[in-house]
Structure formats: structure tokens, C-alpha cells
Amino acid sequence: MTHTREPVPDHGNLLTDHPELYEARFPDPVRLAARWTEDLLRAHGAGPRVLDLGCGTGRDAAWLHRAGRTVTGADTSEPMLTHARTHHPGPHYVHADLRGFDLGENTFDAVVCLDSSLLYCHTNPELDGMLASCRRALRPGGLLVAEMRNGAYFLGRTRLLDAPAWSRFTWRDTTYTAMTTLRVDRAAQLLCRRRVWTADDGSAPVEQHSAWRLLFPQELRYALAAHGFGVLLLHDGPGPRTEPVWREGMPSGGAVADGDRLHVVARLVGAG
Structure with a gap:
């Protein structure tokens, strides 16, 4: 009789705890997100000093550094930061929690x-x-550039919530398979994810849980204004994670915010 092994709960994250796996799962050889960011920074006249919040493996931070920016990459994952310093040198990498950090006053021209x-x-x-x-x-007039899921997309749409999604990739002769289930906690405005990883190397399945806040466009405008930011752009694309994806020369977006991604450029303009 064959017994199915129960997933082992994991308080970490298979991909963020293993940066090589992260880059194998999400290859980005042309650094599309960094190119999109640089296009916006140039279009809105941002100075050279950039803070990349949630820099991960450092791929985008390093590309911005090579483009001539002075970049600080910040993340809470020590494995990610160690990987970034080794494999994507150039930026200054620091441990910081984006929910509250102090990296000096009037230090940066842009936060990404x-x-x-x-x-x-x-x-x-x-x-x-x-x-x-x-x-x-940020220095006076500094920019905040952000790219994220769009909470408004889930109004009346359940496609992503109806059934588990499966994905797989191979790295160093091991194939990793993920079964992902999403649900919405409406009271908390959270998109909650349960993901079970299995690998064909005989290791036990691993179960992970994570969540993202679902922000609505007008809600985000209100929060930004409360902290002294004026919104320059807020739209659903094109961007680095949209379909079709953004390419150099494309317009920087309009007023529509109905797609599954939200793109924001805001300038620090006054007191909150």
C-alpha cells in the first residue's frame, strides 16, 4: 500500500530562502523590471540616488547601478542579501524592513x-x-515608483481563485512542482496563498503560506496623499509583469486601472 506523505509546514519560503532557486523559477535575462523603472525615473527627472525596497536577489538593483545610478538595495532576507552581494555587486545592500526603516533623512532621489x-x-x-x-x-521632490497586484482586479473576478494552479521548473537536475491555491480574506483585504512544493529528489513536500494586501487605486491615492505624495501616474499597464509586457518606447500608461497589475509613480510634494 502506498502512503502519501503529508506536506511539512515551513515558516520560511523555498524560493526566497534559496536565491538560486528564485532566479531559476523567475528568469529575467533582459532585466525588464529594471528597464521599466529606469524609463520612469528618466521621464520624471529623478536624481541618481535610488533605494530599491525589497531588492531580492539584487538583479534589478545591479542593473540600475550599471545604468549610472547610486543604488542601495534593502531586503529582510539575509540569504537574498548574501546572494546579491556575491552575484550582483555594485549596489550597497542593507537589511531593512520596508514596513518601517531608517536609512537617513533626505538621502534618496527615488524609492523603488x-x-x-x-x-x-x-x-x-x-x-x-x-x-x-x-x-x-526621500529628498524634496523625490519619486516613489511601485509595481504590484491590483486589488480592484478581484472585484467580480474569481478566475485566479477558482482552482489550484500548477507550475514547475528544473534546476540542477531536480524538478520542482508547486500547487498554489489563492483565497481572498475580504475583511482584512488580503490575498492569501497556500503553496505546496514537491521535488523529484525524494525530499518531503513543503507547505508554505503567505499573503499580500489588496489595495484599491483610490485607496492608494488617499494613503499617498496623507504622507505628502502627489500621484503622477496610476494605471494597469503596460508594465514589466503585464501581458503584453512593456517595451522601450511604449507610453507610460493612462488612467485605466482594471488589469491585474497596478503601477504607481508619485512625487513627494508637501507635508502630510
């Missing part, structure tokens, strides 16, 4: 927050802490 990193601010106090920290870190 990609890949839904901002949505790890699950509560209003955490979001306020993040935006207050950005305000403190």
Missing part, C-alpha cells in the same frame, strides 16, 4: 518597490510606516 513588495504591508499602520519611512528617506 517592485514585484508587489509594497503589499507586504498588511495593515494600515504598516502601510503608514512604510510611506512615512519613504517620506523621511
